[in-house]
Amino acid sequence: MAEMWISMGPQHPMTHGLWTLKVKVDGETIVDADPELGYLHRSVEKMGERRKYFMNTTLTDRLCYASSTTWTHCYVNTVEELMKVEVPQRAKYIRTIMLELQRLASHLMWAGAYMPDLGHITGALYFWRDRELFLNLLEAPSGSRLLYNYIRIGGVKRDLPDGFEAKTERVMKLFEQRLDEYADLFENSKIFRMRTEDVGKFTASQAQNLGITGPNLRGCGTKFDLRKHDAYEIYDEVDWDIQTREAGPGYGDCFSRYMVRIDEMKESVRIIRDCFKKMPAGPTLASQIPVRAQGEAFRRTEDSRGEALMYVVGDGSDRPYRWKIKSPMFTTISACPHYLKGYKVADIPAIMGSIDICIGETDK
Amino acid sequence: MSLFSFCKWMAEWTAQKMLIPIFEFQEGLFPPFTNPAGSIADWLGTDGGITTLAWLYAVNIAFAVGMTNLILVIHLERKIAARIQDRRGPMLSFRSFRELGEDLAGSAPSWKFKENYAGIGILQNLADGIKAIAKELIVPAKADKFLFTMGPIIFISSSVFLLVLFPLSDRFAASSAPAGLMVIMAAFSIAPIGVLTSGWASNNKYSMIGGMRSAAQLMSYEIPLLLSMAGVFLMAGSYDPVVIVEQQQASSWFFGIPIWNFIPQFIGFIVFMICILAEVERVPFDLPEAEAELVEGWTTEYSGIRYMFFLMAEYIRGFAGAAVATILFLGGWAGPWPIPPEIWFLTKVYLIIIFWIFIRWSVPRIRTDQILELGWKKLLPLSLINLLIVIFMVEIYPYFSEIVSLPEVF
Amino acid sequence: MEITSFKQKLSSCEGVTEVSVIRDNVVKLNLGNKESKDFFIKLREDYGFEHCSLITAIDNQPEFELVYHFSAINGSVFVKNSPSAVMVEVHVFLERDTPTIESISDLWGGANWHEREAFDMMGIYFIGHPDLRRVLLPEGFAGHPLRKDYVYEIHEEEW
Numbered sequence: 030m031a032e033m034w035i036s037m038g039p040q041h042p043m044t045h046g047l048w049t050l051k052v053k054v055d056g057e058t059i060v061d062a063d064p065e066l067g068y069l070h071r072s073v074e075k076m077g078e079r080r081k082y083f084m085n086t087t088l089t090d091r092l093c094y095a096s097s098t099t100w101t102h103c104y105v106n107t108v109e110e111l112m113k114v115e116v117p118q119r120a121k122y123i124r125t126i127m128l129e130l131q132r133l134a135s136h137l138m139w140a141g142a143y144m145p146d147l148g149h150i151t152g153a154l155y156f157w158r159d160r161e162l163f164l165n166l167l168e169a170p171s172g173s174r175l176l177y178n179y180i181r182i183g184g185v186k187r188d189l190p191d192g193f194e195a196k197t198e199r200v201m202k203l204f205e206q207r208l209d210e211y212a213d214l215f216e217n218s219k220i221f222r223m224r225t226e227d228v229g230k231f232t233a234s235q236a237q238n239l240g241i242t243g244p245n246l247r248g249c250g251t252k253f254d255l256r257k258h259d260a261y262e263i264y265d266e267v268d269w270d271i272q273t274r275e276a277g278p279g280y281g282d283c284f285s286r287y288m289v290r291i292d293e294m295k296e297s298v299r300i301i302r303d304c305f306k307k308m309p310a311g312p313t314l315a316s317q318i319p320v321r322a323q324g325e326a327f328r329r330t331e332d333s334r335g336e337a338l339m340y341v342v343g344d345g346s347d348r349p350y351r352w353k354i355k356s357p358m359f360t361t362i363s364a365c366p367h368y369l370k371g372y373k374v375a376d377i378p379a380i381m382g383s384i385d386i387c388i389g390e391t392d393k
Numbered sequence: 394m395s396l397f398s399f400c401k402w403m404a405e406w407t408a409q410k411m412l413i414p415i416f417e418f419q420e421g422l423f424p425p426f427t428n429p430a431g432s433i434a435d436w437l438g439t440d441g442g443i444t445t446l447a448w449l450y451a452v453n454i455a456f457a458v459g460m461t462n463l464i465l466v467i468h469l470e471r472k473i474a475a476r477i478q479d480r481r482g483p484m485l486s487f488r489s490f491r492e493l494g495e496d497l498a499g500s501a502p503s504w505k506f507k508e509n510y511a512g513i514g515i516l517q518n519l520a521d522g523i524k525a526i527a528k529e530l531i532v533p534a535k536a537d538k539f540l541f542t543m544g545p546i547i548f549i550s551s552s553v554f555l556l557v558l559f560p561l562s563d564r565f566a567a568s569s570a571p572a573g574l575m576v577i578m579a580a581f582s583i584a585p586i587g588v589l590t591s592g593w594a595s596n597n598k599y600s601m602i603g604g605m606r607s608a609a610q611l612m613s614y615e616i617p618l619l620l621s622m623a624g625v626f627l628m629a630g631s632y633d634p635v636v637i638v639e640q641q642q643a644s645s646w647f648f649g650i651p652i653w654n655f656i657p658q659f660i661g662f663i664v665f666m667i668c669i670l671a672e673v674e675r676v677p678f679d680l681p682e683a684e685a686e687l688v689e690g691w692t693t694e695y696s697g698i699r700y701m702f703f704l705m706a707e708y709i710r711g712f713a714g715a716a717v718a719t720i721l722f723l724g725g726w727a728g729p730w731p732i733p734p735e736i737w738f739l740t741k742v743y744l745i746i747i748f749w750i751f752i753r754w755s756v757p758r759i760r761t762d763q764i765l766e767l768g769w770k771k772l773l774p775l776s777l778i779n780l781l782i783v784i785f786m787v788e789i790y791p792y793f794s795e796i797v798s799l800p801e802v803f
Numbered sequence: 804m805e806i807t808s809f810k811q812k813l814s815s816c817e818g819v820t821e822v823s824v825i826r827d828n829v830v831k832l833n834l835g836n837k838e839s840k841d842f843f844i845k846l847r848e849d850y851g852f853e854h855c856s857l858i859t860a861i862d863n864q865p866e867f868e869l870v871y872h873f874s875a876i877n878g879s880v881f882v883k884n885s886p887s888a889v890m891v892e893v894h895v896f897l898e899r900d901t902p903t904i905e906s907i908s909d910l911w912g913g914a915n916w917h918e919r920e921a922f923d924m925m926g927i928y929f930i931g932h933p934d935l936r937r938v939l940l941p942e943g944f945a946g947h948p949l950r951k952d953y954v955y956e957i958h959e960e961e962w
Contacts, residue, residue, distance in 0.1 A: 035599070147758065
């Protein structure tokens, strides 16, 4: 069969958002790929330059609809560094809890979206059913289900509601039981492993060079997690380990990336439990929050999808002079010709699904 | 009384009491040699005319039974899928029209979901059918219009053809060809032509890949499928479903319990079940219409009733496939007395279908190269092994047991 | 290599000025445009900065500023008694009339699209880039919208 270009997207079940993947296929084998972005570009950086610092949390919430708290937190963290705001200890704990709940919700969203990619629709409903529980938890303190705007410059919007800990514990216990149940349906299933093992392989050194971070890098066996390696909030105080997996010596495939995220969810549960144990009383918002800022600051945090980096330059006014967002998926998508070549057309959703694409943050 | 003799009796009755008087009356209204009604009336009086009419009745009854089963299968699939996924599934029933009535009467709808949407949801099929008929039939501008239209017609007609081919019992059969199962398998393999046609005619790359996949898949699965069936044919010595079921019923081991084919030919049964799953293109073998990468494959460009044809045909093929499996390996319509054989047959068919539904909603789809590898490298040798075992049982062992008086095992 | 000795070594490099440690794990330095490529090769080959985190272009009116963030994932440079991963923040200043710099996308594959984005939004030209097209904005878009002198009204009719 002659080679031909197939355009997948912007409306395609594989894309998980609006982007185009042009693949050149020889029969069923992928010869070349060319990703195209920009369908969801909202010029967040430009908009941010015209808004005051505290107004921008609305925009950062909308960067990624699956993981809005982590992005707001990254921005807030950067601005706090720029303004030199001291965040109260309790607020740090609450932030960590919210971040981990968000990570759980985001990973569950990913797992639910990944299963239909493999042709397993039941998996989507199972994982999204569990995500619902975590959305309920996120809703309790913040008051909304998707775009929370809960983390503010200098702390958090309000304290946790009464009985939040007991409710969270209940949900987490149920969730852990269910993850064990799902193991039979997914990672122990022969067909699931047939589809994911030895597919979408890249080595750790390749991944580092191509700018692939987060669970995708940890799925190659690299022990790199910014929660430990560039510790923010109270991740250096609570008790947890970096989860890594590798499919073989120094490389990862779709299955190892899947397992890293599953392990990470279990680890998030551990972090939340430890946070509740160690959480002190006190205020949740800094008493003095400046409005203007001068200088430059950057912060990087471990987003659900990898390394999120924000760089803010202030010129002494109450609006950022330049605000730059680094999305982990931006570079990961740019590298997709490297890990798509040589696989079959049916592997495209399996591979692109396994790296957990979110176009909202990528297109900014 | 068999289905056909019943139809013949009905055909005689209608011809004598209704059709011939009507045509004769019509003939009287017009001048001679301008109206063929008289010759039709004459023909209906002959044996050939009656037989043709009886065939029409038989085929229509089989079709009606098949279509009823189709609706039930679709409903079953929806409900079981919903239960597996922790949902309720379709709940639409006649009671659900209350709100519509309230709306039409001008009063505000009461929104009593719990009371109004508590049916078993069988009306959902009707709603879907009405929706599909009401949709516009879109033909892509650059598509090959003739082939594009022919694709669904080939697919659905070959599938509906299946419905009249298999018997529900030895008395309830529209057709009774001596080569019955061969004809069924022949009808099964017409549908890929429709798939390939519609995939190519759509002028869409996804559709074309889907059509190609379908062709490759059916090529590689037809062979182990027929080889696993060959074992059964060898045992029964016939292609006739009735003979095959009788043979299964006749062979018994202990206490007079019949040994159905799936026990002596267990390998063949497994191979057949996997192959027929691939043949009817259900998960995990529904590669041609993989919605994740090929956007429903060869059905991408179809809309309205044409798309509905594809869906219906797939379920008909699934039903027919389960029926063939029942006839070949599960003893067909045989079962203890008080329950009629037709019910036994349908029970077994539905058990297989429920098993398939469970598979469909709990495993992912496998890949093209993997499915071909499975077909050629695993199923083909297994089906050959099964055939060898059957040859040993049916031909070699009896031959030697006559010479050296071996104990009678098989 | 410990971060303080790493800082010492960097200050002796050609074209590097104002080396300082901001936060305990970040080294910040200014770099001349001409010497940039040699420095980046050294950074990757000798010091093991495997990962290019971000390339930011800033319109400082009149000149442009490029900010590179690199991180050492494998711990070739480390902070004593801390698991923190070391980052280098490199500032390069470009002239407004000729905003060009040598591309580093052959060194870091991840820098490829960051450079495309800097070109797209700020109009910085990366010499030697394999595929310098717009990435977020459509082909044929006029102007570079994150520049401070970009006037939306001029281009309003086109888009």
